Amino acid sequence: MDTPEELRNTLSLESNLSRIGITSLTFPQIFEKSRIFGLKANRAFIPEQRGRVADALLLMLEVHFDQNPRPDGTPYTDHPLTVADKIMDIMVNPDPELVIAALLHDSVEDQSNKLARKYRGYNADSTLTDEQAALEFIKVHYGARVGRTVAALSNPDFNAQLAILGINENHPDYRIHKNILYAQHVAEISENPDAFLIKLMDFTSNAGDLMKLPDGSQKIKLMRKYGPVVGTMKDGLSRLNLPIKEKAKILLEAKLEDIDNYISQQISAK
Numbered sequence: 001m002d003t004p005e006e007l008r009n010t011l012s013l014e015s016n017l018s019r020i021g022i023t024s025l026t027f028p029q030i031f032e033k034s035r036i037f038g039l040k041a042n043r044a045f046i047p048e049q050r051g052r053v054a055d056a057l058l059l060m061l062e063v064h065f066d067q068n069p070r071p072d073g074t075p076y077t078d079h080p081l082t083v084a085d086k087i088m089d090i091m092v093n094p095d096p097e098l099v100i101a102a103l104l105h106d107s108v109e110d111q112s113n114k115l116a117r118k119y120r121g122y123n124a125d126s127t128l129t130d131e132q133a134a135l136e137f138i139k140v141h142y143g144a145r146v147g148r149t150v151a152a153l154s155n156p157d158f159n160a161q162l163a164i165l166g167i168n169e170n171h172p173d174y175r176i177h178k179n180i181l182y183a184q185h186v187a188e189i190s191e192n193p194d195a196f197l198i199k200l201m202d203f204t205s206n207a208g209d210l211m212k213l214p215d216g217s218q219k220i221k222l223m224r225k226y227g228p229v230v231g232t233m234k235d236g237l238s239r240l241n242l243p244i245k246e247k248a249k250i251l252l253e254a255k256l257e258d259i260d261n262y263i264s265q266q267i268s269a270k
Contacts, residue, residue: 090248
């Protein structure tokens with residue numbers, strides 16, 4: 001049974017969800033998953049930490065809830081919630097800053113304009129790009145460590161990097177070159193334990209969902225993107241002293257092995 005404090009926290013979260021247009025009637029799936037996540041966070045953290053996590057949850061929902069669904073058709077908000085939820089589950093001692101960074105790990109990459117508008121609402125620095133302003137907003141509200149971690153997880157502008165080499169989306173090898181840049185970025189993340197832990201949850205969620213997708217060009221494209229970085233994920237999990245439960249590490253090793261085998265078999269069959 002929920003304690004009186006847990007009931008108060010639940011009612012507060014539901015009220016705040018309603019404030020941004022998310023109710024059990026308007027977006028029932030998002031509402032329920034957010035409510036369950038909020039309850040879990042309330043039990044994992046002390047009061048002053050709960051408020052920061054709840055604030056990050058609401059910000060994530062605000063910037064992502066109208067984003068296009070994921071390839072498997074689920075609301076986009078399911079993904080950051082899943083990643084943050086897994087971070088709470090696997091850590092020996094759940095870290096609120098890493099949970100916040102997990103909630104916001106795609107926010108700068110996908111919705112920097114929304115965060116930048118919030119930042120410019122109280123800071124008129126016109127020299128910053130949307131991405132820079134978005135990261136400043138996160139640093140101001142959640143601290144330098146969260147800001148650094150989200151920055152490390154945000155993909156750079158691969159198209160701009162390729163344009164320098166004279167490669168655009170019409171180039172026959174565009175996708176190959178872009179996947180190489182992605183693999184290099186993941187390798188850089190693997191040197192940052194905070195960012196890597198979140199990337200590990202992000203990757204196993206994304207690549208682990210491949211088998212749910214129908215066969216087709218989108219699935220092949222994603223397999224060719226994720227396949228080359230499975231080794232980097234395995235290496236980072238083995239090499240880094242991550243603050244996770246031993247059972248979780250064993251399950252992640254098995255998950256990565258399953259992903260590796262599935263992608264290898266599917267690609268070789270094409």
